[in-house]
Structure formats: structure tokens, C-alpha cells
Amino acid sequence: MSFIKNITLLLLVPLKGPAQDQSMPVEGQLQSVYAKVAPACVRSYGIDSFSGAQNSAQFSAVVVSSDGIILTVAHAVKPGHWYKISFPDGRTGTARALGRIATDPQTLLPDVAMMQMTGKGPWPFAEMGRSSSLHTGHYCFGISYPESQNLLAPMLRQGHIIHALNEWGFVESSCIMETGDSGGPLFDEQGKVIGLHSRIDKAEGANYEVPIDTYRKYFTALQVVKNYDSLPEKTDRLQVDKMKPVLTSKMEVQSSVNNLFVKTKSEAVVTIYSPGDTILGTVFQLKNGAQVVVSKSSEVSDSAFINFKGSNILLKLLKRDRATDLVAFTVSHQFSQPVRVDSLKVLPVTDSSLIGRFLYTVLPGSKSKASIGGLLVKELPNRFSSGGFNANLQELNGCPTVVKLDSGGTAAKAGLKAGDCVMRINNVKVNGAKDFNSEMMKYYPGDSVCFTIGRQSDTLALTFVLVPRMLREQPHPMNHFEGGKSLRRDGFKNVILHDARIRSYECGSPLYDLKGDLVGLNIARFSHTTTIALNLSELMSFINTIH
Template identity: 45%
Template structure:
């Protein structure tokens, strides 16, 4: 065998090295492209969200002796490792102590410091500072400069609406609408409601630029206390006193070293709407004599069948689909009361989501903050962000009623008037009937039945033991819901109102797209056109609930054999 020269071997090795490097780069590039195709659109990087989230806290006042909660919950943000907290004045009282709940479940104690309010009617400028008690360092978010923001720049908020039954901050995104209004507030489109007061508004770099103060009656108009107002009165706010006039001693605001970077981010164009042929199907039906309107999503299944999913509690008898001035009869296939889903079928084929192309992955926490699009009827869309990953959404107790008047007569709570077609009437109860027991428990007095009714809620079915004349009888009653009058707060000014069924779901994710209650049943996609879930409820001013795609897929699998 003729030996190769050293020069030849080095040359050959170099050629192989070049080829190997090219192959690696090509493979890596394809891999990266594949990853980019799978990555949903984000306007705010996840790393920035995570840093901001760790410092965003929930608080409520506590009794100094018992430690029990004695105030409504509100929000705040830690802005220094020493535990300095920024919040708003209308939620605090100098010198008082407050329980602090962190996103990871840990708890602490904070003391309210300075509170600056020069107008007692409006609480303006609504500035307050607090301080964590105990040893740090504490997780914190950097303070930005409200002077360097500009209109239409991206922003986002992380705070705790009191209507949501979680100790997890709800992420909402928006834009700066006004850098400064006539009252000294920043206006943003990052929506808020009660409980969000004192929560932070962040710029695109994840720095605190404002604190949530109040909202307007119109959706999407929100007012924030500029962070520069805290900077300029910082030393005065570190003392636990009420300040009734603007301090004469001020602190230097300084300049923003990242102003140019923030300006460049502000010029970045928003994500384009994803391309898709899928749209919602308008559905009309009759429920309790009323016309009901809702949306639905069509799915093409593996057996060449098509099924339409919608919100079950909003679909009554004889449903029809209405598209392009044409109507198509729909047949009810199955109702899933647990998830409030209904499966419908039609002889007509609608633009549909292909079930086989839906990923088996659910909606993991790693997707927090991705941009979402709800596909509505007539090619309309609403966008928002994934604000909270899938959670078990508990039942929100609503008082139940017999829909009858009662008075204690001869030792028994006795029906004196029964509403026509009300709960008591439907159960066969009449005026003059005396209630002896509910679910086997003695309620034979006004005090006893009043105490017992506090344990039951609208929709509960009760066994009623009652006396009619000298005869003792039994029946079942399904309690109706009290027609509670909504608080006139602007947060309750929601077009089309809240969904009637908006709680008690096994798993839902939460977003801020402000869909109307009659737009439930519509599909949600990400920036790549991937199916994410189905809108199922308008819960509150800020929160919309959606069934995640893995739950939808499980439901589709369970009904496939019915087709």
C-alpha cells in the first residue's frame, strides 16, 4: 500500500471539514426555520414578561390583631430589591399593613408609606408607596421613564382583577393612546377593572411606566399614573404619612438611557393578521321563547364528516346557520354540559378547521403572551393575547331563590306569594305551603331557612319537605338566580353583557380580546394560523374564557362514532 503524503491528508481532511460544516449549517438552518414556523407571534418577548411577572403582586388590607382580610384586593409592583412598592392612593392608608401574594404563591407583609392626594373627590394624583417587611432581596421590575414613551407604542399590564378567582396575574397588552392627558394620566388600551388598581403598566422593554388608576365607560380607555410622578416625589413618599399638597422638595427624574431603543421598538409594525379560510358560523335558535344568536366553528373529521361546535347554553331548539343570506338547518348531535359545548351537524359543508392538522399539544404556559385572533362572522376578527394559561375555573357562587315570598306562620316558613313560572311554581309549590325541611335538614323557622339558603346557589336542586294543609308532601326545586343589579361601575358597561354561563369549567385559558357574549363559539388561532381553542364565555370587562384545543380534540374524538 502506497502511503499518502501528509500534505494530501491535510488537504482531504480540510475538504471533508468544509463539507461537514456546510451540511451542519444547512441542517441547522432548516431546523431553525422549522422552529420559527412553529413559533407563534409575540409582540413582547417571553423573557421580558417573566421578569415583569415575578414583581407583580396582589395585596389586601389585614386586621392588625387577627390578621384577617379587611379590604378589597388590589395590585402593585416591587421596583427595588429593598422591597419598595408602587401602587395607587385610593387603595392604601399610610401606616397600615397589607398581605402580599406573589405569583409563585409565596406571601409576605407590606407597610403603606406615603399617600399623595391633593383632590379628595377625585383622589388625584392617586400616588402611593409601600414597603415590604422583612429581609430581601425581593424580585423587582425596573422603573422606566414615562417621559420617553410615545403614542402607539406597545405596552402591557400584569395585575389581579378581583373577579378572577386566582392569585395569578392576568396579562393584558395594548398601546399608548395618550402620553399625557389633561388630568396628568397616561391613557392606554391595556384594559383593566376593579382589583387591577395599582397594578403596573410596562413598556416594551418590561420597565414600569405607569400604575393602573381608573377606567372610562368606553371599553379600551384606561388611565395610568405616570411613573415619573413617583420619581419626582420619591423621598416624600418614603414616610408613612398622608400628603395633601404637592411637596416642594422634589427629586431628580434623570434621563432614560434606553430612550432610543424604546423609540426603535415603537416603530416596529404590529403582527399581520394570519391567513386562513376559516370563519365563524352564525347560529340562530329559540330558547325559552327568545331568539338566541351565537357563533360556531366547523371541523372536518377523519371520516370525511363535518361537525360544528358552539356554546351549548346559548343554543336552543331548531338551530339554523345563517351565511350569505342563506339558512341551513342544523341537527343537535350531543351536548357536553361540563364544558358547555354542543355538537351540531348539517347537510351543508362550511369552511372548517381540519381536525387532523391540530397539534396534540395543549396550550402550555410557554405560550403566555402570544398574540391571538378570534375569527368572527363575515370575516371580522378581534385580537388579543394569551393572558393566563389553562386553569380549572371554579363555580362562582350566585345566590339562589325560590322566586316566592315567605313569612313565618305558626312556626313554619310559609309561601305567601308564588311568582308565575318561577322556581317554586315549576316545583308545584303553592301559596300557603309551609316548608319543613330542605335536603332533610330542619328549616322550620325564618331564622333556620335564612341560614340554610346561604349554603345553596342558583342551579342547585333541593329536596323540599313541606306541609299543605294537614298533608306532608315532597318535591324537588331547582333554585333560580337572584336578579342582582349590576354595580354601575364602568367595568360593567360591556356591549351584549357578560355570558350567562361563565364559570365552572374543567379547563379554560383566558385572553383579553373583548369578544361579546354572542361571539362565543368562535375559533381562536395564533399568528401562524394554528388552531388554539374556542371562545366559550365573556367573563368580565377584561377576561374572555376559551376551551383549549386539546379539550376540543378530546370532545371531537368522543363524538366521532355518533356521526
């Protein structure tokens, strides 16, 4: 089987730091370009033409003309079908799929499609660039909608061109993506669309883009509502790119992080050992002079220690916080370079100040990982991290009813049986599946819950301890990467989403900007594309309660 058959389409499943020797925009330039093009980056999904109900997985797309021409990928749409379009500013509209070119029934190459907005414009749009101008190492960034986040705002990610045009006709980039990102735009540093997200490979960071020149070549043919199973005979002329000398010339290079500076910062980052697990922690010096180690609570037991210069130093538990998943320990050793609380600047963080901001995570051993501020989220609902009880429920006659139990699971051991109707959770009444799910999202593995159930004519109370949920994830490359996803990865407020490939065991590490100011603490590896950091204000609210 050829390599191209093994590349995974981003939607065919159910619901390095910046290169210092390559062209790269400075931080302010990127933020300005982002503000210009982000309004044209849209979230889409198929709808029933009569009821308007969603009938497909979500995908991404980009508007490229004021009259509403939209570019996306062939594996996301069907000609003549209707799609809901959501803009970042909250506006919504409807588009019809026009032409679709998918000449290979297995790979759907060249994976090209077009849609057209209905209704009157003008619509926000991004300018099309020319993929013929790209070169290896060229800076690029993407703005699209990862499905796992289920958010209405797109996330920014950065990368560089690995291959300007590989043997299968793709632009290959390091701009990381996952399902839901399909059809999202890849931009050059000027904010021109140079490709559209198509698929990923097993290697983390191997991402494949449809070149924008393919859309240019078949632009007229794509405006016909037709499924092309062979390349259209009608082609548009590809003109010489007048901007090529500008694009391929060196730009101002992002200032590299001083190695000595990173070394100083890394002295405050320690590895915490607890039974069967390791996680990172950051040493803070409080205003009273005491030093504490702060880390990710759900990954550290009460019996924990650090190893310093060959000696094991026990940590003493001070405080845990459920909302932030933070834990603080006292440590007998006095570190020479802690993060000093009295020197931290807690400033208001907004979308405009965070998105496009160059960031880096400091790790032990004078190591760091670069990333970019991708999205600021006020609340990330607890969709994946709540506790489970090894049973499946279904709403029957308006009541959440047990339909299946795992043999030997916590619910079965507590006495729950198929057919039981759950009426209350910890004395909170639940009417139907929506109430049940909403209430269960408040609880995490290790919590005790009491179900008041109806069983035939009897009412019983059963108490049991929740366990981690077994999420049935598809065998997609985005679900298989070193370190995996954090067990507790959502249920947070005021978080920064960024694209550093932080391993789950590297959480608890500090996140800085290029000025050396602490902006947050990495708290979870959320998905293939996303690491979550608690905003500095949330971190300081926790630290200020430590005495």
C-alpha cells in the first residue's frame, strides 16, 4: 500500500520552537495580520434543507471574496448540499456547495471544493496568495476550528513549510491540526491564503495542505454545482506572482530566547515523583519569603518528593483546589532562583493581547518549547474529565434509566441494576438526560455520589465512588501522540490555549512571553493541537490563598 493511502483524512472519523534561521514575522506584525484575516475564517457543518438540523460533522473554511465565495476541501462537502456558516463575530449564514474535485475515490485527491454564501454581502474575506511562491522553512499559520474544543471561535496555530510541494501534490507544513480543522486556511506572513488543511499523518506535526494554486487553476470550474471525478478540462491561467521576490526574501526574525535566560528560569522547574507517576512543578517564593511548589493536583498524590542533586526531598501538602486543579506543597530546600510572587505582573488579558503572542514553556535542564497564543477562553466546560460509574443510561419516559452495566464496575458493585431510574444525584433532582448530564459534569474521579433511584415501586439510595471514564476514541493519528491527553483536561475558567506540544507529564510548567513575564501555568494537554495554561490571574488567586 502506498504512503498516500495511509495519510488520514481529518474528517473521516466520528464526531519546536519557531525556526530562528527562517523568515518569520515579528509578534506585532503577526497580531495585526491575524486581526485582518480571522473574520474570514468560518466554522461550517451540513444542514437539512427543510428543518435546518445539523447532518454532518463540523469542518472549517475560508471566505475569499466579498460576494461570499468560500473555499474548503472535497471530503467535507457534497455539491448542491446546504451548510451553516458561522463567523468569528457571531454572525451566521447559509452556503451551498458548488464544485467538488475528488478524482481518487480512496484519497479524494486533489481534495478541492467551493461553496457560495446565500444572502447579500459584502462578506469579510481573505486574499488568495500563490503556493508557487513558497519555499522550505517559510513561516505560516493556520486559523481554524478543532472539533474537540467545540468552540465558536477559531484557534490560531503557527508553523513552517516542510515541503513546498511534495510528490502527492500537497504543501506539507508543521502547523498542527485535527478533525474539524479540515478546510481551514493556511496563511503566509502577509495574511494571504496559501493552502487549505486536508489531512495528517501518524508522525506528530506531519500536516498536509491543498495548495491554493489548485483552487486558482480550477476556480471557474468549481463555480459549477458538479462532482468532478476527473480533472476539469476548463482551467484558469496561473499568472506570475509579482510578490514572489518579497515573499522569498528574509524578513525580520523573531528574537531568539537567550539560553542563559532560559537556564535561570528553568531552575524554578522541578520534577515531582509520586507513586506510579511524574509531573512537573514550579517553585514560587511567597511574599513572606516561604517557598512552595505548585503543580497539577490530579496528577500528584499526597506522598510526593523531588530529587535535587541526587537527594530525595519530601514535599508536604499545603493546599488543593478543585476548580483550577492546582496543588501546593512546602519544600525544605531553599531554591536560589524561584519565581518571586512580588515581581509578577498581573495584567488584564484580552483576545487582542493574547492571540498571536509568542510564548515559551520552560522545562527542567534549560530546555524550552515555543508556542503561540491561539485562543483565550473564559470557560472550558467539563466534557471529558468528569467521573464515570461503568454504566450506560438512556432517557426513557423522561427519566435517566440504566440500560447497561459493566460487570464488576463501580455502579454494579454498589447495587445499581438495569432498569433503575435515577431521580436525584446527591439530593439534586434530575429531570431527563440533560439534567443528569449537567449535574454529573460537576463531579470528578474519586468523588462520592449518591443516586436516589426508582426501582419498580421502591425508592433506594446508592452511594459509590466515581472512576475515570473510559473514552472510546477512534484509531486516528490525532489520538496517538507521546504523553497522550491529560486525564483532567477541561472544566477550567480563564485559560490560554496554545500550540506547544507539551506532554501530559510536563504540565505544571511555567509559560512565559518573550519579555520574560510569566503569563500562566500549563495545566493540561487537551488534544493533538492544544495545550491549556491557567491564566496568571487564576494562578495568583490560588497562590494568594496559601499561608
